[in-house]
Amino acid sequence: MPSFHSFLYAFDLFGTAVFAMTGLLTATRHKMDLFGCFILALVTAIGGGTLRDMMLGATPIFWLEDTLYFWVILSTLLCCVLLSQRYSIAIKYLPHADAIGLAVFAVLGTNKALEMGCSPAIATFMGMLSGIGGGMIRDVFCQQIPYIFKQEIYATAAMIGGVLYSMLFILQVDTHISMLLAVAATLGIRLGAIQWHWTLPSLASRIQTH
Amino acid sequence: MPSFHSFLYAFDLFGTAVFAMTGLLTATRHKMDLFGCFILALVTAIGGGTLRDMMLGATPIFWLEDTLYFWVILSTLLCCVLLSQRYSIAIKYLPHADAIGLAVFAVLGTNKALEMGCSPAIATFMGMLSGIGGGMIRDVFCQQIPYIFKQEIYATAAMIGGVLYSMLFILQVDTHISMLLAVAATLGIRLGAIQWHWTLPSLASRIQTH
Amino acid sequence: MPSFHSFLYAFDLFGTAVFAMTGLLTATRHKMDLFGCFILALVTAIGGGTLRDMMLGATPIFWLEDTLYFWVILSTLLCCVLLSQRYSIAIKYLPHADAIGLAVFAVLGTNKALEMGCSPAIATFMGMLSGIGGGMIRDVFCQQIPYIFKQEIYATAAMIGGVLYSMLFILQVDTHISMLLAVAATLGIRLGAIQWHWTLPSLASRIQTH
Numbered sequence: 001m002p003s004f005h006s007f008l009y010a011f012d013l014f015g016t017a018v019f020a021m022t023g024l025l026t027a028t029r030h031k032m033d034l035f036g037c038f039i040l041a042l043v044t045a046i047g048g049g050t051l052r053d054m055m056l057g058a059t060p061i062f063w064l065e066d067t068l069y070f071w072v073i074l075s076t077l078l079c080c081v082l083l084s085q086r087y088s089i090a091i092k093y094l095p096h097a098d099a100i101g102l103a104v105f106a107v108l109g110t111n112k113a114l115e116m117g118c119s120p121a122i123a124t125f126m127g128m129l130s131g132i133g134g135g136m137i138r139d140v141f142c143q144q145i146p147y148i149f150k151q152e153i154y155a156t157a158a159m160i161g162g163v164l165y166s167m168l169f170i171l172q173v174d175t176h177i178s179m180l181l182a183v184a185a186t187l188g189i190r191l192g193a194i195q196w197h198w199t200l201p202s203l204a205s206r207i208q209t210h
Numbered sequence: 211m212p213s214f215h216s217f218l219y220a221f222d223l224f225g226t227a228v229f230a231m232t233g234l235l236t237a238t239r240h241k242m243d244l245f246g247c248f249i250l251a252l253v254t255a256i257g258g259g260t261l262r263d264m265m266l267g268a269t270p271i272f273w274l275e276d277t278l279y280f281w282v283i284l285s286t287l288l289c290c291v292l293l294s295q296r297y298s299i300a301i302k303y304l305p306h307a308d309a310i311g312l313a314v315f316a317v318l319g320t321n322k323a324l325e326m327g328c329s330p331a332i333a334t335f336m337g338m339l340s341g342i343g344g345g346m347i348r349d350v351f352c353q354q355i356p357y358i359f360k361q362e363i364y365a366t367a368a369m370i371g372g373v374l375y376s377m378l379f380i381l382q383v384d385t386h387i388s389m390l391l392a393v394a395a396t397l398g399i400r401l402g403a404i405q406w407h408w409t410l411p412s413l414a415s416r417i418q419t420h
Numbered sequence: 421m422p423s424f425h426s427f428l429y430a431f432d433l434f435g436t437a438v439f440a441m442t443g444l445l446t447a448t449r450h451k452m453d454l455f456g457c458f459i460l461a462l463v464t465a466i467g468g469g470t471l472r473d474m475m476l477g478a479t480p481i482f483w484l485e486d487t488l489y490f491w492v493i494l495s496t497l498l499c500c501v502l503l504s505q506r507y508s509i510a511i512k513y514l515p516h517a518d519a520i521g522l523a524v525f526a527v528l529g530t531n532k533a534l535e536m537g538c539s540p541a542i543a544t545f546m547g548m549l550s551g552i553g554g555g556m557i558r559d560v561f562c563q564q565i566p567y568i569f570k571q572e573i574y575a576t577a578a579m580i581g582g583v584l585y586s587m588l589f590i591l592q593v594d595t596h597i598s599m600l601l602a603v604a605a606t607l608g609i610r611l612g613a614i615q616w617h618w619t620l621p622s623l624a625s626r627i628q629t630h
Contacts, residue, residue: 030565033620035575042545050475055260057269059477067539119277136351141556143565145240145353155245200243265470267479329487346561355450355563365455410453 004176013072015101020045020076023138030142045073048133052126095194103186106131106158110165124162131158153193161186214386223282225311230255230286233348240352255283258343262319262336305404313396316341316368320375334372341368363403371396424596433492435521440465440496443558450562465493468553472546515614523606526551526578530585544582551578573613581606
């Protein structure tokens with residue numbers, strides 16, 4: 001029977017694959033070549049965790065210790081190229097799959113920072129960064145203002161998951177239960193935001209900039 | 211009586227708050243949502259020091275050790291949102307307040323690198339990066355060529371402050387006096403540049419690029 | 421008689437100078453001021469190796485240990501400004517000189533990662549990053565989609581050099597011979613790509629993005 005840890009690990013790899021696919025799609029839209037697609041897939045999938053680990057000083061970075069992440073991304077790219085005709089149907093559900101990656105990355109990132117002794121506020125930020133960092137770098141490379149800064153609730157979902165997990169961590173709730181609850185909360189909020197187009201208010205009307 | 215160290219620390223936090231405000235303003239101008247404003251404020255305020263610490267290998271990074279920076283940024287954001295009507299008057303003086311942040315960050319950054327054993331040239335560069343790094347990342351996120359590359363003398367002021375501080379450090383002048391002199395020099399040059407629109411020459415006319 | 425090591429080191433510094441020149445040229449095209457030119461030259465020349473070292477946790481970063489890189493970049497900038505009239509002829513051959521930098525950086529980067537115990541796949545990626553990272557950051561600062569994502573074969577040449585070097589490393593071939601072979605392969609492919617406009621296929625026609 002697979003353990004809880006390997007269950008989480010599988011979700012982590014699934015999130016990696018899905019994030020790689022969103023990077024690949026963005027690259028394709030911008031008519032990048034095969035190599036640009038690979039780099040963008042890579043950056044989207046592991047960029048957030050890389051930023052987190054570099055800031056935490058958690059060297060070696062996670063994908064240096066465990067090269068499986070690397071091969072998952074390469075395989076994803078290969079599958080997408082080979083099965084491109086068939087999988088174009090799957091693109092419709094990419095935002096929903098992406099929500100799973102966001103939720104898992106945010107909670108695992110928060111957990112990693114807490115275990116390294118960070119305060120809850122910092123840990124929540126690190127979790128959020130794990131979830132959204134890759135997409136941010138992807139959008140900067142593609143000359144877009146990161147869409148998570150303007151779109152439906154995305155990072156906020158990751159933040160709520162991180163806050164919830166930090167609280168349960170302080171209350172010393174069982175790790176398995178805490179993770180499941182925090183992932184479920186993040187996932188629920190993000191899926192709700194996709195379904196009903198929840199957005200955050202903009203400050204543009206409140207603050208006079210000129 | 212507050213010590214010299216706590217005096218500098220207060221200026222450092224003041225610089226952090228001011229940099230957060232410039233990030234917030236830029237985010238508002240680009241019609242980002244509340245979350246985008248928070249990230250941009252954060253990135254502007256701590257981005258330079260983070261880059262410096264990651265390059266120096268000075269882990270844990272300063273705002274992981276001392277979460278007060280984090281709370282200063284959150285409070286600044288909150289104040290700006292709540293008092294937005296009243297504070298729009300203050301925006302006019304933001305470049306002048308920003309100059310204080312630049313000067314303090316540049317000199318403290320140079321000092322940190324020198325204390326870690328860097329050569330004066332590298333330390334000056336690290337100080338400059340502390341001062342301008344946040345603004346550079348902010349502008350990249352907002353799809354602008356970093357304005358410090360084109361505008362009135364900005365980074366040059368930080369560089370002169372860093373060079374001056376490095377020289378005084380080598381001459382073993384008292385730290386308090388060195389810091390005050392270097393901060394004053396940076397601040398004076400930057401305020402002068404704002405007032406009289408000092409600019410650096412462009413190389414565009416000298417080098418034929420086609 | 422100079423040793424093989426100092427021979428490589430000389431090429432490494434040559435690559436640094438050439439990369440600094442491409443950064444300077446890009447900055448000039450975008451009408452940046454003298455300071456912007458300096459930063460862009462610096463970022464282009466040492467950005468790739470810096471990213472590699474930060475990810476590997478190889479602190480202090482190479483140009484902190486050996487400030488010669490720093491002075492090479494400053495001198496290059498100075499020479500270009502002083503001799504700008506005469507050197508505009510040299511610009512025509514910049515892509516060819518740039519190919520030398522790419523080849524040397526890629527192979528040395530791969531070697532550094534292998535010596536630190538990375539797997540061949542990761543080491544190849546680190547070598548590629550050493551070669552292309554600086555140009556990527558340069559283009560992001562200048563508001564261009566990194567041209568290596570769309571242009572003639574560039575990173576692919578670095579990747580092939582890295583794969584070749586990794587293979588020879590595993591086969592325990594003499595380091596000198598491995599390096600020469602891998603640098604020659606990278607250089608040959610890149611020069612061929614410049615000469616005959618070799619490109620990678622785009623995926624845009626295969627994957628339906630809407």
